[in-house]
Structures are given as structure tokens and as C-alpha cells.
Amino acid sequence: MPTPDRAWDPLRHHGDVEARAGLLDLAVNVYPGPRPAWLDDALRASLDGVGRYPDPAAAEASVAAHHGRAPDEVLLTAGAAEAFSLVARRPWRRPVVVHPQFTEPHAALKQAGHDVTSVVLPRPFTLDPLLVPDDADLVVLGNPTNPTGVLHPRDVVLGLRRPGRLLVIDEAFMDTVPGETASVLGESGALVIRSLTKHWSIPGVRAGYVVGDPALLCELRHEQVPWSTSTTAIAASTALATPQARSEAGVRALRIADWRTHLQRGLGDLGVDHLPSASSFVLARTGDGVHGRLRDAGVAVRRCDTFPGLDASWVRIAVRPEPVTGVLLDALRHALQ
Numbered sequence: 001m002p003t004p005d006r007a008w009d010p011l012r013h014h015g016d017v018e019a020r021a022g023l024l025d026l027a028v029n030v031y032p033g034p035r036p037a038w039l040d041d042a043l044r045a046s047l048d049g050v051g052r053y054p055d056p057a058a059a060e061a062s063v064a065a066h067h068g069r070a071p072d073e074v075l076l077t078a079g080a081a082e083a084f085s086l087v088a089r090r091p092w093r094r095p096v097v098v099h100p101q102f103t104e105p106h107a108a109l110k111q112a113g114h115d116v117t118s119v120v121l122p123r124p125f126t127l128d129p130l131l132v133p134d135d136a137d138l139v140v141l142g143n144p145t146n147p148t149g150v151l152h153p154r155d156v157v158l159g160l161r162r163p164g165r166l167l168v169i170d171e172a173f174m175d176t177v178p179g180e181t182a183s184v185l186g187e188s189g190a191l192v193i194r195s196l197t198k199h200w201s202i203p204g205v206r207a208g209y210v211v212g213d214p215a216l217l218c219e220l221r222h223e224q225v226p227w228s229t230s231t232t233a234i235a236a237s238t239a240l241a242t243p244q245a246r247s248e249a250g251v252r253a254l255r256i257a258d259w260r261t262h263l264q265r266g267l268g269d270l271g272v273d274h275l276p277s278a279s280s281f282v283l284a285r286t287g288d289g290v291h292g293r294l295r296d297a298g299v300a301v302r303r304c305d306t307f308p309g310l311d312a313s314w315v316r317i318a319v320r321p322e323p324v325t326g327v328l329l330d331a332l333r334h335a336l337q
Contacts, residue, residue, distance in 0.1 A: 010306035011107035015316075016203075023300040026318045026328055029146065029173070029281050031201045031256075033321075036248055039200060039239050046235035056229045059237040063209055066241035069186055072214040075221055076229045076237055079206040080104075080172050080195040086210075086220045087168055087191070088112040092138045099308040100125060101142040102170060106308075109140075120309040124275060127152040129159045136162075142170040143182060147304055147316040149277025154182045161189040166216070168193065172208075173279045175199045178253045185211050196240055198280070199252060207233040207240075256280050260319045266329040267317075270336065280319045283310075286332065291315050293335035299328055 018027035056076040064074040077083040081104055088095075088108035096117045097106045109116045119131050125148040132139055139160050144151040160167050167184075172195035174180050185192040191212035197203040207229075210217065229237075239245065256279075263282055267274045274284035283304070291303050291312070304314035317328065 009107060011103040011110070013103075013303075013306040015302045015318075018295075018300045018302055020300065023295065023298055024324065024327060025300050026320060026324070027300040027302045027316075028203075029279075029318050030198050030203055031252060031280070032318075032324070033201070033252075033255075035201050036245075038244065039202075039236065042235045042239035043202075043205070043232055046232045049231045049235075052231070054227050054229060054231040054234055056234050056237075059234045059241070060209070062238045062241040064211075066246070067185055067211060069211060070214070072217065073186070074209055074211055075217045075224075076207075076209045076234065077193075077224075078228050078230070078233065079197055079203075079208045080170065080193050081108075081208075082206075082224075082228060083193045083208060083210045083220075084108040084170075085111075086223050087138070087140075087166075088114065089223050090138075090219075094133065094136050095138040096132055096136040096140070098127065098132070098139065098141045100145070100148055100304075100310050101140075101307070102146045102172070103307060105140045105168070105170065118308050125150050125309075127156050127160075129156065132160060134162070137164055138166050138168065140168045140170065142172070143184075144173050144177060144277075144279040146170075146173060146279070147281060147302065147307060147310075147314075148283050149275055149279050149281060151177060151182050151278035154184060157182070157184055158187060158190070165189070166191060172198060175249050176253050176256050176280045177278055178250060178257065188213070191216065196236060199249060200236070200240060202236060205233050205236050206230070207236045209237065256319055259321055259325065262322050263317065263319055263325050263328075266325060267332075270329065270333055272332070272336070277319075282317050282319065283314060284317055285314050286336065288313050290332070290335045294328075294331055297331040297335060299331045301328075 015027040019025040061071040084105045196207040302316035304310040305312040
């Protein structure tokens with residue numbers, strides 16, 4: 001796909017680049033429904049406070065209570081992307097990224113000057129801790145993993161822990177899993193990164209947080225740019241750390257599961273090879289050239305040749321309500337011909 005950036009790095013290619021005006025967007029994994037009125041109210045009310053410098057302390061305490069953790073175990077960040085950058089600045093000896101997965105952690109480590117070891121999982125892309133080098137002092141894993149949709153069992157993930165190793169788990173899509181059953185949030189030796197942008201349709205707000213050891217979070221906080229978490233992101237984080245938000249998150253997760261079932265059934269009916277997914281997207285092997293033919297038909301899906309371990313025959317399809325999925329499936333039927 002053409003890009004205006006001559007120094008284009010495939011690790012920094014993300015779905016928002018694909019969802020151009022005029023295309024039906026099945027490339028971006030943002031919940032496609034309206035935000036709750038109470039969240040919009042909190043975002044608008046935050047404008048009254050933008051004349052003062054932001055202080056995330058109260059919001060961090062709210063997020064911590066939401067997860068049953070102590071306030072010093074939570075650090076608010078400008079989305080998950082800032083968290084990856086903060087982790088990458090530490091003096092790692094042998095950082096490992098498990099692929100295929102969201103590429104921003106790998107890109108951040110490279111940008112920080114690290115030589116990154118890639119562990120590329122074979123299909124069906126399920127985690128095998130024995131593939132990770134024993135001397136790795138940092139291991140980064142997505143769960144559920146973007147773009148494969150694989151949900152790695154909690155005990156298998158925790159099997160990656162070793163003395164002297166930090167396990168970083170990107171749980172940006174864990175809220176799409178009913179009950180969040182595989183989360184390792186709060187476990188020793190694990191730093192969990194969460195994003196609030198996908199499930200709540202606020203990618204422009206840049207809201208996220210990390211949960212982990214207080215001493216480590218103190219060091220990461222020291223590396224943050226002052227006031228990196230905006231007043232509006234703080235307001236969103238506070239509003240989404242409530243029983244009301246927990247209930248709505250569960251409703252959304254169940255709705256996504258229904259939409260995903262419809263999509264996967266349709267792919268099966270077309271004979272399209274795909275992986276069972278536990279999240280808000282499905283990885284499908286449609287074949288070379290189909291990504292481009294779908295774009296020509298007005299439908300954007302995420303190309304996957306920028307993910308280590310995948311090639312141009314794969315696309316990632318965002319889960320959408322049934323009428324939108326129907327348009328995708330019709331276009332895909334023609335594209336396959």
C-alpha cells in the first residue's frame with residue numbers, strides 16, 4: 001500500500017492508515033457503537049479543568065481500586081503506546097517479542113537502540129514457553145493477541161516468568177473477553193498494559209495504564225514526560241473505573257462475541273481459511289491480492305504482511321454488526337472470484 005513516508009517502517013504500520021475516507025472500515029479494532037452518555041458527559045466536563053496542569057493521582061487510585069490493587073501499583077499513560085516506549089528505555093540485555101503480535105513494542109525497543117530477539121510462533125500461533133530463550137530478561141506478549149485473536153491460557157502465560165525477567169503482557173483487548181478470564185493483572189513478575197481506547201471508542205483521547213510492581217512503576221514514572229496524561233484522559237480513566245463501566249464493558253464483550261460468530265460463520269461459508277478468535281477481530285487467509293481487491297470495492301481490512309510471521313495472503317478483519325459484516329462478505333465473495 002503506498003505511503004508518503006520514504007522511511008516507512010512496517011513495524012509502525014497500523015490499521016488507521018488503511019481506514020481512509022470513503023472506505024468501509026473493517027481495519028481498525030475500535031468498538032463501532034456509540035459511547036455511553038455518562039462517558040461523553042465525563043469527557044465534556046473535563047474541559048472545565050484544562051486550564052490547570054493535569055494530576056493523574058486520583059484517577060490512578062480509582063483504577064487501582066477498580067482492579068483491587070494498591071494505588072502505587074498503577075501508572076496512567078498516554079495510551080498503551082507510551083507504556084511500550086517507557087519499558088523500552090530500560091537497559092535490557094536480551095529483550096524478546098513474541099510474534100505475530102502488535103508491532104509497536106518491537107518498534108519502541110528498536111527505537112531505543114535494543115537488538116530485539118523475535119520468537120515467531122507457528123500456526124495456530126499458540127504460546128509455547130519453551131520457544132522463549134532462557135536468558136531473555138524481557139518478554140513481551142499480547143493476550144488476546146493482535147492480530148491472531150488467540151487467547152493464551154493464564155497458566156501458560158505465567159509459565160514465562162523467570163528470576164530476573166520482566167514479563168510484559170499487552171492486555172489492550174482483554175476487555176473484549178467476557179470475564180477477562182486469562183488476565184494476569186496483579187501477578188508478580190508481570191507488568192500488564194491496558195488500553196481504554198478500543199473498547200470505548202476513544203482512540204483520540206490516548207488513555208491507558210500499566211499495573212505492576214510499585215518499584216518498577218516508580219522508575220517508569222520518572223521516565224515519563226511531565227503531564228503526559230491529559231486532563232481528558234484522566235477524566236476518561238476515572239469514569240471507566242466504576243461498577244457502571246464494568247457492567248457496560250461486559251455487555252459490549254458479549255455483543256462482540258455474537259458479531260464475531262456471525263463473521264466467522266460467513267467466512268466458513270465462503271471457504272475462507274481463518275483462525276478462531278477470542279477478540280474483536282479475526283485473522284483470515286484470503287490469499288494474495290484480496291486485500292487490494294477489497295479496497296477497490298470500497299472495503300478496508302488490515303493488511304498483515306507487516307506482522308512478523310505473516311505474509312500478504314493474510315488479512316485482519318474487525319468485528320462489526322451483522323449488516324456491516326454482510327457488506328464485507330459480499331465484497332469478499334467477489335474478491336475471491
